[in-house]
Amino acid sequence: MASYGSFASLYDVLMDDFDYVAWSGYIQRILSKNGIDHGIILEMACGTGSLTKELLDLGYRVDGFDLSEEMLAVAQNKLSKNKKLRLFNMDMTEFKMDRKYQAIVAACDSINYILSESSLKETFRRAYDHLDDGGLLIFDINSEYKLREILGNNIFLEDRDEVFYTWENQFDEDTDICNFYLTFFHSNDGENYKRFDEVHREKVYSIETIINLLRDVGFVEIEKYEAFVFEDVKKESERINFVAKKK
Ligand SMILES: C[S@@+](CC[C@H](N)C(=O)[O-])C[C@H]1O[C@@H](n2cnc3c(N)ncnc32)[C@H](O)[C@@H]1O
Incomplete structure (x- = not known):
């Protein structure tokens, strides 16, 4: 994705x-x-x-x-x-x-x-x-501290008028990569929401x-x-x- x-x-x-x-x-x-x-x-x-x-x-x-x-x-x-x-x-x-x-x-x-x-x-x-x-x-x-301790293996949510999103993270100890699984619900009118998903990956250095x-x-x-x-x-x-x- x-x-x-x-x-x-x-x-x-x-x-x-x-x-x-x-x-x-x-x-x-x-x-x-x-x-x-x-x-x-x-x-x-x-x-x-x-x-x-x-x-x-x-x-x-x-x-x-x-x-x-x-x-x-x-x-x-x-x-x-x-x-x-x-x-x-x-x-x-x-x-x-x-x-x-x-x-x-x-x-x-x-x-x-x-x-x-x-x-x-x-x-x-x-x-x-x-x-x-x-x-x-x-x-x-x-930093390693942020990717491992703050973002890694945590879930974040944000609720705004035009967008609601979840951000679910998984830290892979074998690769030192933090996988971010993002799901967005986006609306232009505050009533009809369209969903899309993205996966982002950041590596610890x-x-x-x-x-x-x-x-x-x-x-x-x-x-x-x-x-x-x-x-x-x-x-x-x-x-x-x-x-x-x-x-
Ligand atoms: C967190 S955003 C930062 C964007 C911008 N530098 C800023 O300060 O708002 C990360 C950006 O890196 C880009 N990116 C990721 N991998 C890349 C690559 N291999 N080469 C060029 N751009 C890349 C993404 O498309 C995205 O725009």
Whole structure:
């Protein structure tokens, strides 16, 4: 069963508690600390383009891509008039662009959707190859603590006017993959509800594994923070932000 198919039309509604303005501001601070004050960013797994929009508003040019055509269609709708943007339908594990970038970004645990270490290493290798010297790869992951202890083997429900959904999770100890079984009931009129189902999978990556894979492909300077601040990762950090610099 596909992920980010019909769900794409509800993604922005259900993400309305995510502060993409603050998120882009955080990325801008990281870029600024590294002397990158303008230029062109590649956003991998850009989804519906919410972060993309904020990066464009900050003055960057953005090339974005995503695996889901449905997510890209929402992004296209939202951002089609912007001349500083190009969107592509591509897979992070095998992307190839026609230029290099000062920064590559993958936000909101998109990296956890890569389900094997070999594919993740290939993604990092391609990111490295697409960066200028001194360029940055910036991404966040859902932590092992969050996927195992908070999301894993739990059930969540949300009841809103236009959508009711259940989110039933199963953590597979053999693969370290958290399977999310999502069932949505969506209504445009508050009376007639249409059901659809999706399965999403996110893999646990330890900090050590991520750092080793980044080093394997050539990144030397690697930093990790509690996401949205510049503090050390804690045992119960839920989102961890990595910054890897190409020498
Ligand atoms: C949690 S959403 C995040 C979207 C967006 N980055 C944001 O911040 O709202 C994860 C996104 O990763 C995309 N994705 C998953 N696997 C991918 C892959 N292998 N290559 C490209 N995009 C992928 C999905 O289609 C989805 O849009």
